[in-house]
Amino acid sequence: MTGFNGDAAQPGQTGQAQDATVQDATVQDGTKDALTRMTGLLAKVKSGGLTEAETAELAVILGGRVGGLDSTLGVRYISFLPEMVLELTVTRDHVQPWGITNGGVYASLGESAGSFAGFIAAGGHSSVMGVTNSTNFLRPSVPGDVIRSTAHAVHTGRTSQLWRIDHVNATSGKLLATTELRTVVAPRR
Numbered sequence: 001m002t003g004f005n006g007d008a009a010q011p012g013q014t015g016q017a018q019d020a021t022v023q024d025a026t027v028q029d030g031t032k033d034a035l036t037r038m039t040g041l042l043a044k045v046k047s048g049g050l051t052e053a054e055t056a057e058l059a060v061i062l063g064g065r066v067g068g069l070d071s072t073l074g075v076r077y078i079s080f081l082p083e084m085v086l087e088l089t090v091t092r093d094h095v096q097p098w099g100i101t102n103g104g105v106y107a108s109l110g111e112s113a114g115s116f117a118g119f120i121a122a123g124g125h126s127s128v129m130g131v132t133n134s135t136n137f138l139r140p141s142v143p144g145d146v147i148r149s150t151a152h153a154v155h156t157g158r159t160s161q162l163w164r165i166d167h168v169n170a171t172s173g174k175l176l177a178t179t180e181l182r183t184v185v186a187p188r189r
Contacts (some may be wrong), residue, residue, distance in 0.1 A: 034061055042116070043124025045080045055080065070112055073105065077116075084117040084151040087170060090143050100140035101147070103177075106167050107135045109149040110179025114163035117151035118183040121161065125188065128161070132182040139169075139176045146170035149179075159185050 041058040044050055050058065059077045073094070079085040086109055088094075094105050111130050118128035141147055148170040154162040165179040 037061065039124065042080075042119055045120050045124070050080070069108055073108060075109065075112060078148070080116075080120065084113050084120070086113050086149045088147045088149075090141050090145045090147060092143050095143060100142055101145075101176075103135060103137055106137065106147070106149075106177040106179060107133055109147065109167060110135055110163075110165040110181055113149045113151040113165045114161075114179065114181035115183060117153065117163055118156070118161045118185065121153060121156045122185045127186045127188055128183050129186070130181050131184050133179060134181075135177055135179040137177045139174055141169060141176050147176060154180075157185075161185060 038058065038061045041050060041054055041061070044054070045058075058080070074088055074091070076087045077085075078087050088105065088109060090101050090105075094101050096102050111133055115128055115130055119126075122128055146169070147167050149165050149167045152164045152166065154164050161183045163179075163181045163183065165181060166175060167177040167179070168175050
């Protein structure tokens with residue numbers, strides 16, 4: 001889990017992820033090591049920024065080398081600061097029988113973007129979990145479209161947060177859907 005804190009990128013930090021062709025030895029060592037490395041990198045996003053190599057490494061880890069739904073869907077992590085940005089290219093695997101993107105794809109993108117943004121906003125030392133996910137669908141997308149999901153902080157309190165995630169067509173810039181995600185921030189045990 002990570003998040004968006006609204007601060008400007010730190011010197012030396014581009015905030016742009018590299019293509020997921022970067023090989024990550026940490027992930028090859030095992031999922032636990034990858035998760036530990038991911039948590040450390042996410043905490044560093046807020047505290048001092050990432051180098052380009054660290055940004056690329058984090059994008060690879062988050063892009064599915066440790067598994068999970070984001071990997072299954074084909075989510076790409078594009079930027080961590082100043083905003084959390086994810087992208088997904090719609091395929092036939094993402095659509096309803098009528099040929100348009102299933103609403104669960106948008107809800108999942110919103111959950112990932114908002115939860116990761118919340119983790120960063122909380123300083124990277126707390127657990128951040130979604131407790132309410134409400135997605136409104138405005139326009140359809142179809143296979144071949146690229147959905148770009150950007151998390152915006154509405155409220156980042158000590159124990160709760162509220163995020164708005166805008167899902168736009170990356171080519172046309174048109175708003176496809178919005179997600180409102182409420183998260184709870186809890187100390188790690």
